[in-house]
Amino acid sequence: MAMFVHLTSAANAPRVRRSGIRAVSQGREGGRGVYCFPVLRSYTLTHQWLRELARFGSRGGGLVAVHVRLDDAEPVVVGPYGRRAARSSGTAAEAVRTIAALEDPRGWEVFVPRAIRPREVHRIRGVPQTAGWRYQPDAHGVRPCTCYGCRVRGGYGARRLRERLPHPLDGPPPPVRVLLARIAAAGDPGDPAALREILHWFGMRRRGPLARLAPLAAHPDPGVREELVWAVGRWTTPGVTALLTPLTQDPHPDVREAAEAILEDDEDEDEE
Template sequence: MAMFVHLTSAANAPRVRRAGIRAVSYGQGGARGVYCFPVLPSYTLTHQWLRELARFGSRGGLVAVHVRLDDAQDVLVGRYGDRMLDAQASVPAAEAVRRIAALRDPRGWEVFVPRAVRAREVHRIRTAPQVAGWRYAPDAHGTRPCTCFGCRVRGGYGSRRLRERLPHPLDGPPPPVEVLLARIAAEDPGDPVVIRDALYWFGMRRRGPLDRLSRLAGHPDPTVREALVWAVARWSTPGVAALLGGLADDPHPDVREAVAAVREP
């Protein structure tokens, strides 16, 4: 039997003891399952993902759930980045342990079980020190952090001060709302490039002046209407769903495809 460790919030421990670990994580190809890591002789390597996972919040800290899987259980194994490229290898659980244990540097590697973990497969649950492992990426300490929209964690500790100290040439911090609205108002209908640029900055916000941007849903340029979809898609402002509902019937296929894409879970 292959032994793995799964890190989860301490608040989930009673449910894990009672019913196992639910398959709520997504792996390559959209498969649902459970992420874990082999139990290695090195305590630090075994719990290497702890600090990285703790960045995203946990109730009562994180606990280590040790699970025993059948050696023949098919799992996916590879580095974190391989998941994005659908390049993780499908191997038996015992082979996944062997591959990772033989690596000179297994940091950043992971194992994905494409199903839920049953309660009888849970070996034990114990507390784990909250300081083990790396953050952001292996060897990230001492390197200049990236403040682009794709890399930064929204709402993270000190993220606003970091963006102000190390502004990204393309991703901010964004101009004030009134400045962006003035740019759009000056281009009515005007240059679509200027409007799309302003909408790009609006897309980095969590909320926005939807009532002052909704008129762009009738802009004659379809690229502006498409940019409006991407700008407001993740807003929590009331009225976003209604606006996207209207754009779902847009005469241009690119706009309709953008609405369909942002509505996907």
């Protein structure tokens, strides 16, 4: 059995013990699953992603380490973050051997393309919140990245940095009026690719015109419906829960799982 560690907010620990780790992370090659890292002899390398993940916030007292046991033959994808060409498919045992043999495994990750079952969770424990690197290994002196995954919302100087170094895919996003005009131009029911791109931009906002996007919950393309869930799921605009609740009964499993994941996280926040 291969042992991996998955880092998550302490508030998620009761849910992980009860039902495992949901497959809510988007894989670099498509599909959803769980990111993790092999348990190595080096404590620092094993938990290297902690400070980077902590930049995006946590709930319930920092991050905790979820140790997961996977069958050696479990299919996974392994490779360095941000280098798709260097990623490869293999088994869990091969992923451990590959990373353990590296001279510098910083920035590497393992993607399990499915949810982690409760019986595969070995233990959950607290970890010091100072391990690992931030932004990227050896980030000092490197031009900062303004992509959605790297930037910190609300961070000091974040808006000025995005305006000075705009990212070709992640903005700054177009104004709301421009996005709404693009939705109208997409037609009825609308081109799925165009609508997914528009919802990608809406997902970078904290609030938005929920009523204008609500009709997309009935779009015939499940990809549009799922993108709608991820786009508005973290909005503070009133009515998000009412919009997402019917989508937990959507005929497509990806849409159902996305809506359930968002609503379940909201319930956990309310309990704190």
